[in-house]
Amino acid sequence: MAADFGIQDNEHNNLMMQKLDDMRKEKRLSDFTIKVGNEEFPVHKNVMSAGSDYFDAMLSHDNLESNTGIVDMKEVDVDSVKVCIDYIYTGNALITLEKCEQLLHAANIMQLSRFCEKITEFLKASLGPKSFFGIRQLAVKFNLKGLEQSCDEYAVGHLGSIAKKAEFNKLDKEYVVFLTTSHKSSYSEDSKLKILLQWIKADTKSRAGQFIEMVKKLNIDKISTTYGLYLARNDSFCSSSAEFMKLLFLSNKSLNKDVEVDVCSSSPLCDEGVLLFDKKFKAVQVYCPVEETFNNLKQLNENMLSGKYTAVCSQKFVFVLLPGKKVYRVNVYEAESSWTEMESMMNDHGQYIRAAVHNNFVYVGGNNTMERYNNNENKWENVECSGFKLIESALVTFRDEIYVIGGSGRVKSIDKYSSSLGSWSSVKPMNVGRQTPAAAVYDDRIYVAGGWNGISSTGTEFFNPDDNNWTNLSSMTIPRNEFSLCVVSNNLFAVGHTSGPYSIEKYNFDKNQWEKVTDLTDMEIVSTASVAVRIPLY
DSSP states (O other): OOOOOOOOOOHHHHHHHHHHHHHHTTSSOOOOEEEEEEEEEOOHHHHHHHHHHHHHHHTOHHHHHHHHHHHESSSHHHHHHHHHHHHHHOOOOOOGGGGGHHHHHHHHHHTOHHHHHHHHHHHTOOTTTTTTTHHHHHHHHHHHHHHHHHHHHHHHTTTTTTTTSGGGGOOHHHHHEEEHHHOOOEEEEEEEHHHHHHHHHHHHTHGGHHHHHTTTTTTTGOHHHHHHHHHHHHHHHHHHHHHHHHHHTTOOOTTTTTOOOOOOOSSOOEEEEEEETTTTTEEEEETTTTTEEEEEEEEEOGGSSSSOEEEEEEEEEEEETTTSSSSSEEETTOOOOOOEOOOOOOOOOOOOOOOEEEEEEEEEHHHHHHHHEETTTTTEEEOOOSOOOOSEEEEEEEEEEEEEEEOOOTTOOEEEEETTTTTEEEEEOOSSBBBBBBEEETTTTEEEEOSSSBBBBBBEEETTTTTTTTEEEOOOOOOSSOOEEEEEEEEEEEHHHHHHHHHHHHHTTTTTEEEEEETTTTTBBEEEEEEEEEEOOO
């Protein structure tokens, strides 16, 4: 009787396929030829049948191809057929955006469903303002519903970026309506109307008659008085439309109100970016990593020109919280807004003050005290944290809790405050002790990087609450402490350091490595105040 040792040797399969691929390349024992134009590819019937439903069906019947051992493939790209054959033999393929259409065409003909899925995954990962339009066309052409949905989600979330491309003005009416009326959009009605006007004016002759119909699909009651006044006074296309003016009046926008209006006619801001508080140029700048641009947003308040502080974004406001209890706020959705001094904090949280936002509350911690600002009631409230240290720590919101990460003495500890229960507890400590680290939440995980553990650290790790484990990741390109981690466009960015020269690097999730993005050598940023934002076009 044969004994069953339960042998499972995947390496044997790999070696077999490698041997078959070598035989193909050496043209040994090949019994089938794929012709594309003047190019011939000797292959093995059994391998092609096993790897492709197209060839399996062809070679399972008595026909010209099975009898002659030759198939002449028409209207396909020779390079794409070669890539498909390589994939069948090795499971590997080199994919580029430029060749994706021809590759999808060949892979569909050869019925390589798994390879088509891999190409689709590549296209999803390649979505950007420049590539969006071509990728969406491929999704529609090849009926890739999942990819089409990803394109729609990307376009709704990055409307400001794609609207700047010339291809946007060539989109059809139905798709423009979809983008400007989606309930998932975070853009203001001002921004949506401006984008709609841009599209209309790109072909006024054929589109002007659709203007009112499309405007009515917007939430016109939310068009700001400032923008409504600007259009009435400065935009001849809008002001010449009696029906449009009537719509603005009916939405309670007083177009006769005697106020000064200063709305920028261009669109300098991107939809997603990182706010950089630059003391050298006395300004808050927006860095857009998608387009690799910097744009001036606001001038700094004079109290923000020295020392360290932190910042958070809550709804349409950016809060700046300084040591010594002072708090300033600005509405980033309004071009003409300026810094307003708010009610001071109840406690002085020291030089290393950190903040997080949860359920319309701004939580502030440092110097072993925590408090929160109630946006609805415009007041500060103490948060009891006796017995839990909170000094030189990172602060993040995760699910329904505020996490206090690391701290003075290079501790590994992680404590969390439940806002619903009003209680504190601890979770599994980090792998490395960290003082003044940075933290951010992405894809239901907490990412922690850098900090001080005798020297400035490059280490990065993440916490998965589902298995209660910390996992080490690759190190940053340079050591950092007293800096910020920001999530922008599904990427993780490390911004700044305790002192210059300043720089930004990005974590590549696919490669598990950090990559330098840009130097900030001309700036003097407050690294701990860098914050990710989503800003409409005004």
